[in-house]
Amino acid sequence: MGRTIVEKIMSSHSGVDCRAGDVAWIDIDNRTARDFAGASVVGNLEKYGGDFPINDRQKTFFTFDCNVPANTIPYANNQHRIRLFARKHDLKVFDVDAGIGSHIVIENKFGKPGTTTVGTDSHLNIMGSVGAFGQGMGDVDIAYAFKTGNVWYDVPQTVKVTLEGIPAKGTEAKDVALAMLRRFNNHELLGKAVEIYGSWVETATLEDCITFSSLATEMGAIIALIPPNDNVLGFFDISREEAVYADSDAEYSEEYVLDINELEPLIAAPPSPSNVSPVSEHSDVKVDGVFIGSCTNGTYQDLKYAAELLKGHKVASGIMLKVVPATRETWSRLLDEGLLKDIFDAGGIISNAGCGGCASGQIGMTGEKEIQVSTSNRNFKGKQGKGNTYLAGVGTAVASAVLGRIASVHELKEVR
Amino acid sequence: MTRTRDMILRGRLWVLKSGENLFSDIDTDMIYHNAHLAVTSIDEMGQFAFGNLDGYRDFAGRAQPGDIILTGENFGSGSSRQHAVDCFSALGVQAVIARSFGAIYKRNAINSGFPIIELPGLPDSLFEHFDDVELDLEKGILSKGEKSFNGNPMSEVAKDIYMAGGLFQYAEQI
Numbered sequence: 001m002g003r004t005i006v007e008k009i010m011s012s013h014s015g016v017d018c019r020a021g022d023v024a025w026i027d028i029d030n031r032t033a034r035d036f037a038g039a040s041v042v043g044n045l046e047k048y049g050g051d052f053p054i055n056d057r058q059k060t061f062f063t064f065d066c067n068v069p070a071n072t073i074p075y076a077n078n079q080h081r082i083r084l085f086a087r088k089h090d091l092k093v094f095d096v097d098a099g100i101g102s103h104i105v106i107e108n109k110f111g112k113p114g115t116t117t118v119g120t121d122s123h124l125n126i127m128g129s130v131g132a133f134g135q136g137m138g139d140v141d142i143a144y145a146f147k148t149g150n151v152w153y154d155v156p157q158t159v160k161v162t163l164e165g166i167p168a169k170g171t172e173a174k175d176v177a178l179a180m181l182r183r184f185n186n187h188e189l190l191g192k193a194v195e196i197y198g199s200w201v202e203t204a205t206l207e208d209c210i211t212f213s214s215l216a217t218e219m220g221a222i223i224a225l226i227p228p229n230d231n232v233l234g235f236f237d238i239s240r241e242e243a244v245y246a247d248s249d250a251e252y253s254e255e256y257v258l259d260i261n262e263l264e265p266l267i268a269a270p271p272s273p274s275n276v277s278p279v280s281e282h283s284d285v286k287v288d289g290v291f292i293g294s295c296t297n298g299t300y301q302d303l304k305y306a307a308e309l310l311k312g313h314k315v316a317s318g319i320m321l322k323v324v325p326a327t328r329e330t331w332s333r334l335l336d337e338g339l340l341k342d343i344f345d346a347g348g349i350i351s352n353a354g355c356g357g358c359a360s361g362q363i364g365m366t367g368e369k370e371i372q373v374s375t376s377n378r379n380f381k382g383k384q385g386k387g388n389t390y391l392a393g394v395g396t397a398v399a400s401a402v403l404g405r406i407a408s409v410h411e412l413k414e415v416r
Numbered sequence: 417m418t419r420t421r422d423m424i425l426r427g428r429l430w431v432l433k434s435g436e437n438l439f440s441d442i443d444t445d446m447i448y449h450n451a452h453l454a455v456t457s458i459d460e461m462g463q464f465a466f467g468n469l470d471g472y473r474d475f476a477g478r479a480q481p482g483d484i485i486l487t488g489e490n491f492g493s494g495s496s497r498q499h500a501v502d503c504f505s506a507l508g509v510q511a512v513i514a515r516s517f518g519a520i521y522k523r524n525a526i527n528s529g530f531p532i533i534e535l536p537g538l539p540d541s542l543f544e545h546f547d548d549v550e551l552d553l554e555k556g557i558l559s560k561g562e563k564s565f566n567g568n569p570m571s572e573v574a575k576d577i578y579m580a581g582g583l584f585q586y587a588e589q590i
């Protein structure tokens with residue numbers, strides 16, 4: 001029997017033939033911690049790490065992305081505790097200016113196809129977007145990875161999902177991910193790795209893949225692995241032989257086909273990411289605020305699209321449009337190309353790179369009864385404040401900001 | 417509380433039931449309520465064990481060192497709190513057995529060297545409350561005299577960490 005992608009990655013990183021159900025020690029290529037829980041990692045290392053708490057400083061780094069720059073004293077304390085530890089051990093810190101850790105791992109090409117990354121961010125499985133393994137873990141596990149370079153892992157079973165057909169014009173990667181949530185809810189893929197096939201993934205951009213895989217956590221899955229297509233291989237400048245693909249006779253625990261042909265824009269109503277229905281069913285919902293950003297939809301592609309849609313429009317009066325690029329590099333490109341000006345002129349509030357509206361309050365929280373449309377990945381009660389958050393793609397977010405109510409991009413302009 | 421590192425444990429079995437069935441879906445808030453998360457000393461955590469679980473709120477007062485707990489599916493789902501493992505160590509509970517565990521709970525238990533055993537498919541009434549049982553961690557077998565049930569053996573990794581006494585203690589050996 002052949003092996004799935006996750007079985008292959010774990011085999012190559014453990015030196016033993018790994019199959020679903022095995023427990024193996026796997027080598028970790030990128031060992032990271034963020035400002036959330038990073039201070040606890042440092043605490044563990046100070047307590048148990050001994051004189052040499054870092055196995056390989058080239059592969060170990062901190063990324064500050066939750067609260068940047070810190071706007072609470074506990075975050076400021078934690079970040080500084082990490083900085084002091086990093087200075088002492090000569091570790092790299094992607095500090096408060098850098099952006100979202102998982103995106104930094106991809107942008108800097110640390111997380112190539114087939115590699116392994118762990119950290120304290122529960123969305124590190126975003127690495128599945130490039131056919132790599134990534135996983136968020138607790139501070140004890142991550143401190144152990146810093147110290148030894150390894151973690152133990154239960155090799156998961158793999159489910160194969162084939163997306164059939166081509167979505168309608170104006171439908172984005174986010175809508176395809178929401179279609180997955182609508183189909184599988186938040187528990188049908190629990191504990192499984194998922195491999196995604198079909199013509200949509202074969203032509204998706206790197207950014208589309210990132211958006212899709214960033215919702216694996218909400219799908220209950222360990223990771224959503226996309227076999228690297230030409231766009232992804234091109235970004236890393238590697239050949240197919242250097243990436244990892246499943247064997248044709250790999251063993252899947254289940255196989256599904258999901259029809260996404262002519263898929264229309266979708267939206268997840270509060271309080272759960274799997275509470276999904278067509279955007280058109282919510283056109284009477286008045287909106288108070290819109291957030292565009294996060295590890296799900298904060299890439300250059302996303303914000304360029306937002307800028308293009310906003311050009312020549314104005315955000316409806318009384319509505320906040322908050323825009324947060326995922327990384328400093330994205331910020332810089334948008335700045336150079338004048339795209340931030342289009343967002344600004346339309347009435348957008350632009351903040352520095354990071355998790356933004358998704359984490360604790362970098363660009364504001366929602367108040368009670370406030371209705372927000374967000375491009376992030378979670379709308380559980382309290383996650384983004386007291387208000388009610390709807391999750392949608394960039395087109396829906398922009399159209400809702402301009403029209404002042406939930407609206408699909410088709411109501412704003414004709415799209416490609 | 418220092419624990420023995422035996423592969424065969426003997427103790428009194430707490431069979432946790434909801435009605436006639438083994439208690440399933442006991443989440444981390446039922447095991448260790450979030451009202452007590454600020455507690456950092458393991459010794460103080462024992463008193464809160466199952467403090468929010470219907471029918472077992474008095475568990476901490478009645479448990480004895482050496483006890484073993486048996487439950488149904490999906491034990492320890494919910495948040496990633498380590499307290500939900502440590503509160504049992506504090507009371508001297510030797511092991512938790514379930515038909516299945518939440519994934520994060522499993523990691524936390526293994527990392528702190530606390531033995532857990534999965535017995536998928538265990539019938540609800542094979543074992544009785546306060547049976548004096550033997551638990552073979554190596555083979556994953558729970559037994560009392562003639563009656564016994566085979567489950568999943570402890571993985572090699574879990575065994576190594578258990579023998580070392582925890583993940584960091586394990587790290588010191590390598």
Ligand code: SF4
Nearest residue numbers: 123294295355358359
């Ligand atoms: S954007 Fe949100 S989901 Fe993504 S890493 Fe940041 S806090 Fe987590």
